[in-house]
Structure formats: structure tokens, C-alpha cells
Amino acid sequence: MKPGVWHRLDVVARGLFPAFSVFVLLLINLLPVSVPLLATASPALALMAVFYWSVNRPDLLTAVAAFLLGLLQDLLMGLPLGVSSLVLLLVQTGSASQGRFFHNKPFSVMWWGFALVAIPAFLVQWLLSSALIEAFLPIKATIISYVLTAVLFPIVAWALARAQNSLLRYV
Amino acid sequence: MAQHGGPQQRIFSPLRTALHRFAFILLIFTAFGLMLLGKADTVLIERIRAASADLVSPVMNVISRPAASINELTDKIYNLAHLYEENERLRRENQQLLAWQQAARNLSHENVRLRELARYTNPPALHLVTSRVIADMGGAYAHSVMISAGSRDGVAKGQAVISDEGLVGRVAEAGYQASRVLLITDINSRVPVIVENSRDRAFLSGDNTNRPLLTFLTADAAVAPGDRILTSGHGGAFPPGIPIGVVSSVSENAVRVAPLFRRHQLEYLRVADYGLQGILSEKRIRESQSPVNHNDTQLSPDIPMGVGVVPENAPATSNAPSNGATP
Numbered sequence: 001m002k003p004g005v006w007h008r009l010d011v012v013a014r015g016l017f018p019a020f021s022v023f024v025l026l027l028i029n030l031l032p033v034s035v036p037l038l039a040t041a042s043p044a045l046a047l048m049a050v051f052y053w054s055v056n057r058p059d060l061l062t063a064v065a066a067f068l069l070g071l072l073q074d075l076l077m078g079l080p081l082g083v084s085s086l087v088l089l090l091v092q093t094g095s096a097s098q099g100r101f102f103h104n105k106p107f108s109v110m111w112w113g114f115a116l117v118a119i120p121a122f123l124v125q126w127l128l129s130s131a132l133i134e135a136f137l138p139i140k141a142t143i144i145s146y147v148l149t150a151v152l153f154p155i156v157a158w159a160l161a162r163a164q165n166s167l168l169r170y171v
Numbered sequence: 172m173a174q175h176g177g178p179q180q181r182i183f184s185p186l187r188t189a190l191h192r193f194a195f196i197l198l199i200f201t202a203f204g205l206m207l208l209g210k211a212d213t214v215l216i217e218r219i220r221a222a223s224a225d226l227v228s229p230v231m232n233v234i235s236r237p238a239a240s241i242n243e244l245t246d247k248i249y250n251l252a253h254l255y256e257e258n259e260r261l262r263r264e265n266q267q268l269l270a271w272q273q274a275a276r277n278l279s280h281e282n283v284r285l286r287e288l289a290r291y292t293n294p295p296a297l298h299l300v301t302s303r304v305i306a307d308m309g310g311a312y313a314h315s316v317m318i319s320a321g322s323r324d325g326v327a328k329g330q331a332v333i334s335d336e337g338l339v340g341r342v343a344e345a346g347y348q349a350s351r352v353l354l355i356t357d358i359n360s361r362v363p364v365i366v367e368n369s370r371d372r373a374f375l376s377g378d379n380t381n382r383p384l385l386t387f388l389t390a391d392a393a394v395a396p397g398d399r400i401l402t403s404g405h406g407g408a409f410p411p412g413i414p415i416g417v418v419s420s421v422s423e424n425a426v427r428v429a430p431l432f433r434r435h436q437l438e439y440l441r442v443a444d445y446g447l448q449g450i451l452s453e454k455r456i457r458e459s460q461s462p463v464n465h466n467d468t469q470l471s472p473d474i475p476m477g478v479g480v481v482p483e484n485a486p487a488t489s490n491a492p493s494n495g496a497t498p
Contacts, residue, residue: 027227030306031235032316034242034435040381042310063191067198071205075223077308078315078343078351081216082205089198129312132206133358138380141311 014171018053018061021160022069025049030076041144046073047121048149048156050088051095051114056164058096060171066092080132087125091117110157115150122146217328221346224317228349231305232319239438298444300324304437305349314357314379315340318440321348329408331443336431337414338362338402339440352440355415355430356383363406364415366392367399375400375415375428382419385426394418400428410445 025045046069053061070085077084095117102110126142209216250257285291302320320326322345332339332352340360343353353360360377364385371392377383388394398418404411419429 027230027234030227030231030308030317031238032242032304032307032435032437033238034245036433036435038435040311040434044310063195063198067202070202072223075220076227076306076317077310078220078313078353080206081209082202085205086199086202089195089202093195125312128206132210135358135378137312137358138378141379145311 011171014167015060017163017167018049018057019065019069021163022046022049022053022061022065023072025156026069026073026076037144038148041141041148043148043152044118044122044145045152045156046070046084047088047091047118048114048153049160050091051117052157052160054092054095055099055102055110055113057168058092058099060168061092063089063092063096080129083125083128083132086128087121090124091121107154107157111153114153114157118146118149122149217344220351221321221344224344224349224351225321225346228305228317228319228346231317231349232303235303235305298325300326300442300444301439302326302442303439307434307437308351311379314354314360314377314434315343316352316354316437316440318350318352318442319348320442321346321350323347324442325444326350326442327444331402331409331413331445332440333413333443334432334437334440336433337416338409339430339432339437341408342442350442354434356381356434362409362415363403364400365403365411366394366418367401369393369398372403372405373426381434382427382429383416385418385428388426394421394426396421410443 025048029042029045050061050066050069054066066088067085070083070088071081073079073084073088074081095113098113102113122142122145126137126139130137300320302318302324304316305319306317308315308317318326318332326342326345328342328345330342332341338355340352340354340357341362343351354377355362355375356377356379358377358379360375360383362375363372364375365372369392371388371394373385373388373392375383376386385394385400396418400415400418402409402411402413402415414431416428416430418426420427
């Protein structure tokens with residue numbers, strides 16, 4: 001039986017969900033929160049989502065999508081242009097090639113994997129941003145940001161896994 | 172399609188891998204190209220940034236409202252717990268303020284008289300635009316917030332942004348309905364300031380920490396913790412006398428200032444248009460780059476003298492008044 005137009009549209013819309021979820025997390029990252037700590041160092045929510053999708057569905061979050069989402073992040077946050085693009089691109093490519101390693105393993109393995117991948121990601125971001133601004137950015141805020149990102153990963157991963165199970169089972 | 176390893180698969184599979192690799196390398200080069208572009212052409216990038224702020228501002232405007240009400244709730248709980256101490260503090264502050272009010276009234280009458288005597292011309296009228304903070308670009312790399320006002324409301328690049336407490340920053344990019352505000356704590360922020368009591372001049376330079384630095388302070392400047400810092404109005408970017416912060420620490424190599432505003436509590440901000448063109452206005456920058464202008468400083472000559480770079484062909488006496496070295 002040939003699938004109808006609506007069915008195909010549905011599949012396409014579901015296929016766009018991973019990129020859309022990264023975009024939504026990016027906007028959540030921008031929300032003004034009245035917690036003193038989060039004003040100076042916020043968790044990199046987009047990085048978590050890009051890692052999650054690259055490991056679980058690399059076919060739906062491609063390198064180009066990661067690049068464009070990084071570009072959007074740079075534009076919106078007033079960061080030096082191109083840095084987040086490069087970081088998210090590297091994370092996407094690196095995690096997608098190692099994705100099979102995480103399959104059928106307990107979640108803690110993926111958590112450790114993310115904590116490891118996030119170290120070079122933050123380091124590259126910090127180094128390139130510092131180089132482009134021509135001054136060393138405070139490393140303390142970067143470290144706090146990294147710790148927050150690593151600690152909060154399970155929450156985001158849980159939400160994304162729920163969405164994956166309900167929306168992307170047959171895509 | 173060839174899913175079972177037919178001859179097509181053998182040809183296309185390596186081709187696809189090569190294509191992927193090529194795309195990856197191309198994207199990496201694009202990223203570095205963007206970094207260079209961002210360093211070189213700031214006007215174009217600014218327009219794109221303003222457009223992207225416009226793009227997400229309707230969404231942020233809506234979703235930041237529930238976030239604000241959650242913040243309000245936590246604030247309320249916190250305030251309830253500290254009701255007694257807060258009341259005591261306010262009572263004391265009220266007594267002090269009443270005394271100040273009396274002093275201010277006397278002074279303002281005196282000021283009006285003296286201005287009449289001196290035929291003082293009033294500074295241009297202040298045009299304020301109040302807007303809500305809809306996004307906080309928190310993080311280690313940039314200190315800026317997005318506000319829900321843009322060129323449609325009269326907001327333009329370079330205008331001062333103030334909260335109830337004092338100066339918060341300046342407009343970095345103004346879109347049509349949203350703008351990005353660069354906070355004074357950002358590493359790209361430089362504000363000409365004076366120390367309130369000693370009238371020493373300096374620059375307030377952000378370094379992406381919560382305590383910006385006082386730079387270009389003269390060696391004999393008398394600065395002590397607790398001194399108030401105000402804008403000096405030099406450079407024509409900000410009007411003089413807006414409170415900024417209080418000196419928090421003085422050491423051998425760094426004087427740090429605690430800003431008056433608390434970033435996590437920024438909710439409503441006012442964009443102040445003082446009718447000053449400011450050194451940041453695009454028009455001026457463009458004028459200064461026109462071939463008609465022959466000075467080497469890359470700044471147009473109509474910038475007030477003694478406020479930053481003095482054009483080489485300026486007469487030597489013209490910068491004397493602002494240096495305080497009148498004969």
C-alpha cells in the first residue's frame with residue numbers, strides 16, 4: 001500500500017522533531033531566571049540535546065542541522081560568530097560515529113560519555129571565544145557552566161527519551 | 172533502493188561517505204570563515220543579529236511571562252521569610268531618606284536660582300522607553316539581555332539602558348521589536364566614569380565577572396572601597412551623573428566595582444534617549460570613514476574635545492577646559 005500525503009507529511013514533521021527540540025532548549029536557555037548562580041553560568045542545554053540525538057538518532061539530527069543550530073545560538077546570545085557552530089558540529093560528528101557504543105548499555109554509560117564529550121566541547125568554546133575576543137574569559141564561570149551541564153544532563157535526556165519513544169518510534 | 176548489497180550499494184556507499192566527509196570539512200571551513208567575518212564586518216553581522224532577535228522575540232515574550240511569575244512566587248516566599256528584618260531596614264532607610272529629601276529640596280531651589288543667574292541652558296529633554304527583559308543570555312561567554320523594545324519604539328544602538336538602581340548597559344543591536352543590551356559587566360563594555368567624591372576619571376571595563384574593573388585610573392587617584400562611581404558623560408555616549416556602582420575592592424593592580432543592579436533580578440529596564448548622538452552611532456562611524464575626512468584618528472572631528480581621541484589638527488588650547496588645566 002502506498003502511503004498517503006498526510007502520512008508522509010506526518011513522517012517529515014516527526015523527523016524534524018530532534019532539531020526542533022534543540023531549538024526549544026536554546027530558547028529555554030535564554031529565559032531570564034532569578035537565580036543568582038544561573039545568571040553568570042548557565043547549563044548548555046543545546047549541547048545536551050545535540051549529544052543525545054547524535055547518539056540515538058544521528059539520521060535525524062545531521063551535521064548541517066547542528067551547524068545551523070550553533071549559528072543561531074551565536075547570533076542570539078551575542079557570542080563570537082561561528083564558535084558554537086563549530087563546537088556543535090564536532091560534538092555531532094564525534095558522537096554520531098561513536099553512537100553504536102552506547103546502544104544497549106545502561107544510562108549511566110551515556111551520562112559518563114556526555115560528561116567526557118562536554119570537556120573538549122567547553123574547552124574549544126572557551127579557547128576560541130577568548131581568542132576572538134582577544135582576552136581570557138573567566139575560566140571559573142566556564143567550569144561552573146560545565147558542572148551544571150554535566151549534572152543536569154539526565155533531566156534533559158529523560159525528557160528527550162520520553163519524546164523519542166512517543167513520537168519517533170516508527171520514524 | 173539497493174538495500175541488500177547489490178552493485179549499486181558498492182558504488183554509492185563509498186560515494187556517500189566521501190560526500191559526508193566533504194560536507195563536514197566544508198562546514199568546518201564555513202565556521203572558521205564566519206569567525207573571520209564576525210571579526211571583520213560588524214555592521215552586517217549586527218543587522219543579522221538584530222533580525223534574529225526580532226525572530227525569536229514574539230516567542231520569548233510569551234514564554235518569559237510564566238517564568239517571570241514563577242520568579243515572582245519564589246521572591247514572595249523569600250520576602251515573607253525576611254519580612255521583619257526588611258521592615259527594620261526600610262524604617263532606618265526612610266529616616267535617612269527624609270533627611271536627604273530636605274537637603275535635596277534646599278539644593279534644588281538653590282540650583283534653580285543659580286541657573287537663572289548663570290543663564291544655564293538645560294540639557295536636552297529625556298526620552299524614556301520602558302521595556303521588559305525577555306531573555307537573559309546568561310553564561311560564561313557573554314553578559315547581555317534581550318528587551319522587548321526596538322526601533323519601532325525609538326530604541327537605537329548606543330543608547331543608555333538604566334534600571335531603578337542605575338546604569339545597566341547600552342543597546343548593542345536594535346531590531347524592529349527587540350534589542351540586545353550589552354551589560355556593563357560584559358567583556359566588550361567600556362564606560363567612561365568618574366569617582367563621585369574625588370572626581371577622578373577612569374573607564375569601567377567589564378571582564379565577564381560580576382565585578383567590572385576600573386581602568387585607566389591615574390596613579391595618584393584616591394579611590395577607596397565604598398566610593399560611588401558615576402558616568403562621566405565623556406565621549407557623548409551617556410549623559411553624566413548616572414550612578415553605576417560602588418567600589419568593592421582596591422588592590423595593587425585592580426580596582427573592582429560592584430554594579431548597583433542585580434542581574435538575576437532585572438525585569439523592567441528603561442532605555443534612555445538623551446538626544447546625544449554618541450560615539451557609537453552608525454552615522455558618525457560612516458561619516459568618519461568617508462574620504463572627505465582626512466584625519467588619521469578615524470573619528471569625526473565634531474566629537475567634543477578632550478573626550479577620548481583628540482584630532483591631530485585640533486588647536487592645542489581647545490582641550491584645556493576638560494582637562495581642568497585652565498591657565
